[in-house]
Amino acid sequence: MSTATVSHKKVKASVLVEVCSVRLAETWFGVPITHILEIVGAVRPQPVPLAPAYVGGLVHYRGDVLTTVSLRQLLDLPPNEGAQAILVLESTGGCFGLLVDAVGEVLTVSSTDHEPNPSILDRRRKALFAGAYKLKDRLLVMLDPERLDPLQLSQAHPD
Amino acid sequence: MPGKRCNCPLTPDPCFLKFILFHPIKALSARRAGAAKSRLAGWFKAMDELTREFLIESQEGLDRMEQCLTDLETRPQDAALLGEIFRSVHTIKGTTGFLGFKRLETLAHAGENLLGLLRDGKLAANRPLITGLLHLLDGLRAILKSIETMASEGEGEDSALIEQLVALQAPANVKQPVHAKVGATFSAAPAAAAPQAPSAPQAQAPVSAAQAPAAPAQQPANAIPAPVVQSAAAGSETDASRPRAQIAAAGSAAESTLRVDVVLLNRMMNLVGELVLTRNQVLQATASDPNMTLLSRRLDMVTADLRENVMKARMQPVSNIFSKMPRIVRDLSQSLGRRVRLVVEGQDTELDKSLLEAIKDPLTHAVRNSLDHGIEPPEVRVAAGKDPEGTLKLRASHEGSHVIIEVSDDGAGIAVEKVRDKAIERGIIAPERASQLGEHELLQLVFLPGFSTAAAVTNVSGRGVGMDVVRTNVEKIGGKVEIDSRTGKGTTLRLRIPLTLAIIPALIVRSVNQSFALPQGSLSELVHVPPEQAAKTIEWIEGAPLYRLRGKLLPLVFLDRLLMPAGEHKSASERDSFIAVLDVDGRRYGLVVDGLADPEEIVVKPLSAVLKVIGLYSGATVLGNADLALILDPGAIAVKAGVTMSADRDAEGADSEEEDTNAAKGMEYLLVEAAGRRAAVPLADVLRIEQIPLSRIEFIGDRPVLNFEGQLMPVEDSGGVLAAAEANSASQTDREPQIIVVVCREGNRHVGIAVSHVLDVAAGGDLFEAGTSQRTGGVTLLKDRVTGVVDLAGVQPLPVCENVSEDWNQIAETVA
Numbered sequence: 001m002s003t004a005t006v007s008h009k010k011v012k013a014s015v016l017v018e019v020c021s022v023r024l025a026e027t028w029f030g031v032p033i034t035h036i037l038e039i040v041g042a043v044r045p046q047p048v049p050l051a052p053a054y055v056g057g058l059v060h061y062r063g064d065v066l067t068t069v070s071l072r073q074l075l076d077l078p079p080n081e082g083a084q085a086i087l088v089l090e091s092t093g094g095c096f097g098l099l100v101d102a103v104g105e106v107l108t109v110s111s112t113d114h115e116p117n118p119s120i121l122d123r124r125r126k127a128l129f130a131g132a133y134k135l136k137d138r139l140l141v142m143l144d145p146e147r148l149d150p151l152q153l154s155q156a157h158p159d
Numbered sequence: 160m161p162g163k164r165c166n167c168p169l170t171p172d173p174c175f176l177k178f179i180l181f182h183p184i185k186a187l188s189a190r191r192a193g194a195a196k197s198r199l200a201g202w203f204k205a206m207d208e209l210t211r212e213f214l215i216e217s218q219e220g221l222d223r224m225e226q227c228l229t230d231l232e233t234r235p236q237d238a239a240l241l242g243e244i245f246r247s248v249h250t251i252k253g254t255t256g257f258l259g260f261k262r263l264e265t266l267a268h269a270g271e272n273l274l275g276l277l278r279d280g281k282l283a284a285n286r287p288l289i290t291g292l293l294h295l296l297d298g299l300r301a302i303l304k305s306i307e308t309m310a311s312e313g314e315g316e317d318s319a320l321i322e323q324l325v326a327l328q329a330p331a332n333v334k335q336p337v338h339a340k341v342g343a344t345f346s347a348a349p350a351a352a353a354p355q356a357p358s359a360p361q362a363q364a365p366v367s368a369a370q371a372p373a374a375p376a377q378q379p380a381n382a383i384p385a386p387v388v389q390s391a392a393a394g395s396e397t398d399a400s401r402p403r404a405q406i407a408a409a410g411s412a413a414e415s416t417l418r419v420d421v422v423l424l425n426r427m428m429n430l431v432g433e434l435v436l437t438r439n440q441v442l443q444a445t446a447s448d449p450n451m452t453l454l455s456r457r458l459d460m461v462t463a464d465l466r467e468n469v470m471k472a473r474m475q476p477v478s479n480i481f482s483k484m485p486r487i488v489r490d491l492s493q494s495l496g497r498r499v500r501l502v503v504e505g506q507d508t509e510l511d512k513s514l515l516e517a518i519k520d521p522l523t524h525a526v527r528n529s530l531d532h533g534i535e536p537p538e539v540r541v542a543a544g545k546d547p548e549g550t551l552k553l554r555a556s557h558e559g560s561h562v563i564i565e566v567s568d569d570g571a572g573i574a575v576e577k578v579r580d581k582a583i584e585r586g587i588i589a590p591e592r593a594s595q596l597g598e599h600e601l602l603q604l605v606f607l608p609g610f611s612t613a614a615a616v617t618n619v620s621g622r623g624v625g626m627d628v629v630r631t632n633v634e635k636i637g638g639k640v641e642i643d644s645r646t647g648k649g650t651t652l653r654l655r656i657p658l659t660l661a662i663i664p665a666l667i668v669r670s671v672n673q674s675f676a677l678p679q680g681s682l683s684e685l686v687h688v689p690p691e692q693a694a695k696t697i698e699w700i701e702g703a704p705l706y707r708l709r710g711k712l713l714p715l716v717f718l719d720r721l722l723m724p725a726g727e728h729k730s731a732s733e734r735d736s737f738i739a740v741l742d743v744d745g746r747r748y749g750l751v752v753d754g755l756a757d758p759e760e761i762v763v764k765p766l767s768a769v770l771k772v773i774g775l776y777s778g779a780t781v782l783g784n785a786d787l788a789l790i791l792d793p794g795a796i797a798v799k800a801g802v803t804m805s806a807d808r809d810a811e812g813a814d815s816e817e818e819d820t821n822a823a824k825g826m827e828y829l830l831v832e833a834a835g836r837r838a839a840v841p842l843a844d845v846l847r848i849e850q851i852p853l854s855r856i857e858f859i860g861d862r863p864v865l866n867f868e869g870q871l872m873p874v875e876d877s878g879g880v881l882a883a884a885e886a887n888s889a890s891q892t893d894r895e896p897q898i899i900v901v902v903c904r905e906g907n908r909h910v911g912i913a914v915s916h917v918l919d920v921a922a923g924g925d926l927f928e929a930g931t932s933q934r935t936g937g938v939t940l941l942k943d944r945v946t947g948v949v950d951l952a953g954v955q956p957l958p959v960c961e962n963v964s965e966d967w968n969q970i971a972e973t974v975a
Contacts, residue, residue, distance in 0.1 A: 046673070046786070046787040046788075046789075047673065048770055048773070048776075048789065049671060049673075049722035049723055050722060050773050050775065051769070051770055051773060052769060055769060055770070058770075058779055058787050058789075059787070060436075060781050060785070060787055062429075062433060064429065064764055065764040065765075065766065065778075065779040065780075065781075065787065066767075067766070067767040067769060067770055093768070094767065096767065150767060150768075150769040151767075151768055151769060153769075154768075154769050154772075
């Protein structure tokens with residue numbers, strides 16, 4: 001059955017997608033480069049007292065003050081004390097920064113290698129991930145920039 | 160280096176580098192405008208260039224027409240005015256023809272017929288006619304608005320308006336055809352049109368140039384439908400000569416001005432802010448390298464220049480909103496039966512565009528109030544021995560880094576007793592409390608919500624949502640409102656507006672190991688509480704901390720406890736604390752912080768929606784050292800911490816009762832010491848206290864002066880403080896001597912007073928001469944000691960230009 005689906009997909013279309021890989025602890029995640037405006041390295045965001053927990057703080061970005069989202073906090077990982085990198089992402093609600101440990105390379109992946117979220121994933125992660133690409137040696141978990149938007153998160157975690 | 164940004168080229172892949180270059184600000188700024196605005200922006204994009212140009216030009220034309228119409232009332236014979244009005248309507252009609260806005264064209268046509276008669280002297284401008292034309296103006300505006308928002312002319316019925324316009328052309332209104340009169344109008348027109356063009360504001364000049372060429376081509380065609388027989392030759396003669404005169408005058412202005420999108424200007428402002436920060440970092444990084452000094456100095460200068468010019472580009476003259484007032488005054492004075500003369504001063508005072516927008520409503524409100532509550536009906540004025548025609552004065556002027564806008568009338572003034580009775584009746588204030596308030600304090604009650612002294616609610620004002628809205632709106636942009644009134648003489652409302660919204664003065668404070676910016680607008684004083692005194696001076700009622708500030712209890716808010724409710728906090732006796740005494744919306748409280756840094760001019764950056772809902776921050780800013788700081792919102796902190804107005808007032812009331820027993824009149828003085836003698840300065844006049852190195856004091860002749868915020872200020876040194884400091888410095892060579900200058904306001908100027916120490920602030924009592932019960936001037940009773948009051952008015956002004964040498968003139972100019 002599974003082979004049937006795969007072959008079916010292959011017949012249908014094989015679209016190439018460019019994905020920027022980012023690392024968080026030991027896991028590599030992917031973000032479609034169409035959503036990335038800029039990558040800013042080595043920043044220490046300014047914390048905002050009383051802000052929701054998923055807000056990683058503020059950074060100065062091109063004359064504006066950018067709100068960042070801490071991916072570590074969202075995934076319940078311990079906070080990173082060192083410098084972090086920021087992906088400046090664009091979503092329908094505006095721009096925001098995504099705090100990650102490091103930025104890797106840009107990979108070109110084929111849509112035929114994409115798999116949806118596995119059903120055993122917990123609810124919170126299911127809401128943030130957009131499936132995964134099967135690379136030769138590992139899996140690249142895709143993040144959905146729309147769902148990481150602080151406005152979206154504020155509705156998902158009203159705390 | 161924290162906060163330093165670098166685009167990290169982590170991979171050589173070229174497609175990765177591609178998106179680094181993508182510029183995000185366009186996307187950012189478009190989104191920031193609300194939903195309605197973005198819809199409009201969408202249509203603006205879709206709308207072709209021609210229609211957009213047409214809308215902008217027509218609106219400018221109509222604005223000018225409105226102004227001319229109100230002027231026409233006082234000068235009904237002015238041919239230049241009539242010509243201007245005619246052209247506005249004519250241009251709209253001409254352009255709509257080929258853009259296909261039928262409804263607009265029909266209405267404009269009807270108006271044009273009437274205006275044609277007026278212009279040719281066949282009709283005389285009278286009040287009903289001007290009212291009719293104002294209706295035409297409103298009609299045209301409504302249609303233009305609908306084109307702008309909905310891309311169509313909308314479903315409206317103009318036939319009633321058109322009928323009214325046609326009726327105004329009726330023979331009853333037509334003058335007897337006096338030929339000499341017509342001839343006079345023609346010959347006057349070209350001459351009058353020429354001087355008028357250069358006097359029009361620059362921004363409008365290009366429009367006149369654009370519409371002028373269109374005029375002669377269309378003119379003869381319109382002359383025909385006019386019902387009154389008219390010589391075609393005479394008509395074309397005026398039209399041919401008029402535009403030529405105007406083109407000549409407006410031509411140079413059209414070439415030197417340019418329309419720029421506000422979004423673009425905002426973006427430029429943002430980028431300049433960014434450049435300033437980068438420059439600061441470059442200056443820091445290159446400070447030790449002598450090869451770079453020249454280059455970085457140059458970068459410094461160019462950046463400062465650029466910033467100043469971009470700010471200038473955003474400035475608009477206040478005449479943009481003042482010009483709307485004649486119409487409002489006219490309509491209101493007619494409906495209220497008042498006779499009012501509007502006097503406008505300082506029209507060319509400039510203000511940032513966004514601020515101008517923000518004060519439009521408060522100003523309109525103030526003008527309405529003056530007409531409704533201030534200026535009396537003519538018969539009442541005559542009975543009171545006044546000119547039946549009231550005067551409403553609008554005045555704009557610069558004062559330091561602020562623009563002052565005054566709305567004053569010579570009407571009835573505000574009856575203080577009425578204000579007090581009304582406030583008690585509405586439960587805004589307790590009767591006991593009211594009896595303790597002075598006249599000036601009682602007047603300020605009109606700014607409280609739910610207050611109105613109007614006997615009856617009219618459709619103009621009196622619903623009690625007036626002055627508090629004015630105050631809220633002005634305070635929102637960092638301004639202040641003051642009111643001054645004398646019964647029977649009139650009322651003056653003074654709006655103090657900062658020059659720009661984007662940059663505000665703030666004090667940087669430290670708490671929870673972070674920097675925060677506290678806007679100085681609401682900051683009234685700072686108190687240092689050393690750890691050993693904390694237990695004694697900070698008192699508690701259950702869980703509520705209070706500080707005894709000059710005998711009054713001040714509620715305290717600990718910033719660290721407010722921001723980190725869960726965290727561990729050092730008590731005030733374990734560390735230094737600072738109390739920032741804040742005054743906001745009638746609430747007074749002390750914000751306790753861990754440390755103070757320098758005051759700084761900060762550039763306000765908006766916060767994202769998720770952080771706005773926290774409610775304590777009004778924005779964020781980037782400090783000089785490239786750190787980010789959140790801007791605290793003193794009003795929101797008061798609300799969050801539960802500092803309410805009524806509680807505050809009760810506390811104040813209880814205190815002042817006590818206070819009143821030992822100080823009869825509660826005028827407060829700053830107690831200073833100058834070379835061994837004590838003196839008092841009225842606290843209301845004190846602007847700030849500056850500690851400066853002695854070398855900053857300069858001399859004009861033998862008069863000491865101080866260059867204070869770019870203005871030359873005389874320094875009063877009757878106590879010989881300067882000489883004493885000079886002598887002192889001779890003995891101590893290790894550090895530069897410092898002196899203290901108390902900067903005071905005296906009328907419209909600033910005056911400095913050199914003192915050796917500032918001792919305290921205390922309430923003074925009037926002294927009465929024994930036997931005569933006459934109040935003695937120049938002295939006051941402070942802390943049971945008779946103290947001399949510094950006579951600020953007696954400080955001699957700086958020498959005026961004529962008796963100063965040429966050099967001084969130049970210096971004064973550069974300083975100014």
